[in-house]
Amino acid sequence: NAGVTQTPKFRVLKTGQSMTLLCAQDMNHEYMYWYRQDPGMGLRLIHYSVGEGTTAKGEVPDGYNVSRLKKQNFLLGLESAAPSQTSVYFCASSYEGQGKFHEQYFGPGTRLTVT
């Protein structure tokens, strides 16, 4: 089991460029999440998905788009990168069942710098 993997690990973009971050999980989890973490701050939820083909906005969704075409993958897109999007991006997944708790498993993070 690889758990949650993220691609790439590091990326430098110029303002206005676009890119897609890939998150993959092999635990057959229904729920997947994208968070960002700025220096000295806690994680903030960008978007999440409760199943294949569904997405929803989190706390800080502006400037990002997501897609969940396959259950195991959750893509985060930046259409026109801005310096304010310089951050570390974490993906997570979890199994969710009524009346049961299942922890969120996090990936190793993608460090993105926008110049």
Place this chain on the structure above:
Amino acid sequence: DAKTTQPTSMDCAEGRAANLPCNHSTISGNEYVYWYRQIHSQGPQYIIHGLKNNETNEMASLIITEDRKSSTLILPHATLRDTAVYYCIVRPPTGTASKLTFGTGTRLQVTL
């Protein structure tokens, strides 16, 4: 979701117990207390959770006060590898838009 308050930082000697407090005075009756930690630059890691009873697992113990307005995470024998930021999170049970709201946490420094 209820807000939580944690000290910004704490120190603990290796081998001693680390007691990390969390205040959640506005917690609702159906909200659980969760603890995650984040070791330098890595993704957060789940530690433990509880509703109103004390809980223990292989990593830690969680003590929740009777009025549920505060809790304490206990690492019984802290090691250098426990140096991390510890997040106390309060949220409803699963099946209800299971988002985690992270604050700034407590930075625990374990020293020799």
